[in-house]
Amino acid sequence: MAKYDVDVLIIGSGPAGESAAMASAKAGKRVAVVEGRSTVGGNCAHKGTIPSKSLRHAVKQIIQFKTGNLFRETGETWRLTYPRVLAAANAVIPKQVELHTDFYVRNRVKLYSGFASFIDEHTVSIALLDGARDEVITADKIIIATGSRPYRPADIDFEHSRIYDSDTILEMAHSPRHIILYGAGVIGCEYASIFSGLGVKVDLINNRDRLLSFLDDEISDALSYHLRDNGVRVRHSETYEKIEANERGVTLYLESGKRITADALLWCNGRSGNTDKLNLQAIGLEPDHRGNLTVNEQYQTAVENVYAVGDVVGWPSLASASFDQGRALAAAILGKPYQEVAGVPTGIYTLPEISSIGKTERELTEAKVPYEVGRCLFKNTARGQISGEDVGMLKLLFHVDTGQLLGVHCFGAEAAEIVHIGQAIMSQPGEGNNINFFLNTTFNYPTMAEAYRLAALDGTNRTSRS
Numbered sequence: 312m313a314k315y316d317v318d319v320l321i322i323g324s325g326p327a328g329e330s331a332a333m334a335s336a337k338a339g340k341r342v343a344v345v346e347g348r349s350t351v352g353g354n355c356a357h358k359g360t361i362p363s364k365s366l367r368h369a370v371k372q373i374i375q376f377k378t379g380n381l382f383r384e385t386g387e388t389w390r391l392t393y394p395r396v397l398a399a400a401n402a403v404i405p406k407q408v409e410l411h412t413d414f415y416v417r418n419r420v421k422l423y424s425g426f427a428s429f430i431d432e433h434t435v436s437i438a439l440l441d442g443a444r445d446e447v448i449t450a451d452k453i454i455i456a457t458g459s460r461p462y463r464p465a466d467i468d469f470e471h472s473r474i475y476d477s478d479t480i481l482e483m484a485h486s487p488r489h490i491i492l493y494g495a496g497v498i499g500c501e502y503a504s505i506f507s508g509l510g511v512k513v514d515l516i517n518n519r520d521r522l523l524s525f526l527d528d529e530i531s532d533a534l535s536y537h538l539r540d541n542g543v544r545v546r547h548s549e550t551y552e553k554i555e556a557n558e559r560g561v562t563l564y565l566e567s568g569k570r571i572t573a574d575a576l577l578w579c580n581g582r583s584g585n586t587d588k589l590n591l592q593a594i595g596l597e598p599d600h601r602g603n604l605t606v607n608e609q610y611q612t613a614v615e616n617v618y619a620v621g622d623v624v625g626w627p628s629l630a631s632a633s634f635d636q637g638r639a640l641a642a643a644i645l646g647k648p649y650q651e652v653a654g655v656p657t658g659i660y661t662l663p664e665i666s667s668i669g670k671t672e673r674e675l676t677e678a679k680v681p682y683e684v685g686r687c688l689f690k691n692t693a694r695g696q697i698s699g700e701d702v703g704m705l706k707l708l709f710h711v712d713t714g715q716l717l718g719v720h721c722f723g724a725e726a727a728e729i730v731h732i733g734q735a736i737m738s739q740p741g742e743g744n745n746i747n748f749f750l751n752t753t754f755n756y757p758t759m760a761e762a763y764r765l766a767a768l769d770g771t772n773r774t775s776r777s
């Protein structure tokens with residue numbers, strides 16, 4: 312008789328929970344997953360990555376249609392409402408659910424639809440969604456992969472029909488003429504692109520002094536320029552004092568004395584880890600003030616058999632990293648070699664798209680590393696000219712003496728794909744990581760990938776002249 316009902320019990324079926332489940336099941340463990348929604352996929356598939364990227368894709372199609380002279384006569388009026396675009400975008404969610412459900416079925420992972428909370432460190436109670444009863448399960452190892460949700464300050468009335476967060480904006484049933492986005496992190500910048508692309512007047516309120524300050528300054532400046540060029544009003548270094556809404560509109564009062572009124576406000580300033588309903592007191596765990604759990608490099612919490620992965624452990628809070636954390640954790644539990652999740656690229660689906668990996672110019676300058684820059688503007692590539700996607704740039708940072716590639720920064724069409732070529736070279740050991748790879752390699756022509764060759768030529772021409 313086994314001591315526990317299952318070997319591994321996972322709470323949450325987002326990317327982190329799913330990858331931990333699949334890796335454990337494939338290693339022959341008896342695995343069960345508890346999901347508080349009626350379908351799998353996590354917030355990633357239902358509220359975060361997937362719907363927002365699908366919405367952005369639909370908006371990009373609209374922009375291409377509106378600006379492409381092949382499709383329309385100049386002066387023709389044409390408009391799609393937000394609910395219509397949203398409905399088209401949301402069509403991807405059931406496809407995602409079907410895809411991910413199959414993974415559980417094929418790998419014989421038992422799924423419980425219900426809300427989990429701890430009874431003790433090996434026992435979890437599940438309030439089943441059908442309301443029939445509570446199920447109690449014991450497990451040798453328990454993984455918390457409960458993700459995060461929008462942070463909601465107590466002084467803002469999120470029940471009001473004009474005030475939204477990144478979950479409820481996916482239910483907005485009208486097209487605003489003017490929207491305020493409070494918070495200019497990744498979510499705020501992505502939604503600024505989406506709404507301005509739909510022709511909505513956008514105010515983007517940033518409580519810092521530049522957009523996405525973790526990016527290379529040149530890329531962050533380019534984002535500010537292009538958002539403004541698309542009609543977004545970006546306001547830096549502003550903090551809200553209060554937000555009032557009534558049937559006529561919503562007004563944001565800023566500490567600086569400014570007042571902005573619009574049809575809707577999207578709050579995108581911060582997230583909280585989903586830990587408050589897990590009854591963590593029962594096992595002596597205490598999350599931090601943002602609801603996140605602290606873990607060691609093996610994703611183990613202070614309780615030996617309880618682990619945590621994904622958004623619930625905080626930074627970098629990405630679906631991409633969550634998948635890898637889940638797999639790394641499963642390997643650690645199984646006593647296999649595992650790789651720490653590091654060197655995660657940034658992929659930001661603004662218009663234009665942004666992606667980067669490695670060091671920024673500021674970081675290299677501060678560290679006194681002698682580096683050179685190679686740039687290729689997309690407007691100077693044949694592919695960029697043919698496709699009309701000529702806004703953008705690839706920028707390579709490399710060591711002046713060794714040619715080692717130190718950073719790849721890209722904005723423009725397909726930046727999030729393009730960056731992976733640089734990532735592959737940067738991850739080569741020793742001299743395998745060298746800018747010369749791009750000079751000694753034949754690229755398909757015409758491609759956006761060719762930008763690597765052009766940027767490498769630009770950079771190495773500079774170093775050979777100096």
Ligand SMILES: Cc1cc2nc3c(=O)[nH]c(=O)nc-3n(C[C@H](O)[C@H](O)[C@H](O)COP(=O)(O)OP(=O)(O)OC[C@H]3O[C@@H](n4cnc5c(N)ncnc54)[C@H](O)[C@@H]3O)c2cc1C
Nearest residue numbers: 323325326327347353354355359427458621622629630631
């Ligand atoms: C608008 C938006 C856009 C994003 N875009 C991107 C992007 O482009 N690229 C990217 O890499 N990342 C993106 N992210 C981040 C990404 O969605 C998250 O990092 C990812 O979903 C985290 O995965 P997770 O497995 O930790 O948890 P989640 O996906 O949050 O899933 C956790 C699951 O746990 C369940 N759960 C919670 N508590 C319980 C409980 N007590 N019992 C049972 N089940 C429970 C929840 O119902 C949920 O389904 C975006 C996020 C948002 C909000």
Ligand SMILES: NC(=O)c1ccc[n+]([C@@H]2O[C@H](COP(=O)([O-])OP(=O)(O)OC[C@H]3O[C@@H](n4cnc5c(N)ncnc54)[C@H](O)[C@@H]3O)[C@@H](O)[C@H]2O)c1
Nearest residue numbers: 462496497498499579580581582583601627628658659660
């Ligand atoms: N393309 C992508 O990769 C993508 C797209 C959208 C969102 N995301 C991820 O979703 C997460 C949320 O993005 P965001 O744009 O809202 O930025 P964010 O949550 O990282 O930060 C926005 C601001 O809110 C503050 N904040 C965060 N949590 C808080 C809390 N609980 N209480 C008070 N203040 C808090 C932060 O300090 C920051 O000033 C990020 O981790 C981001 O990486 C990724």
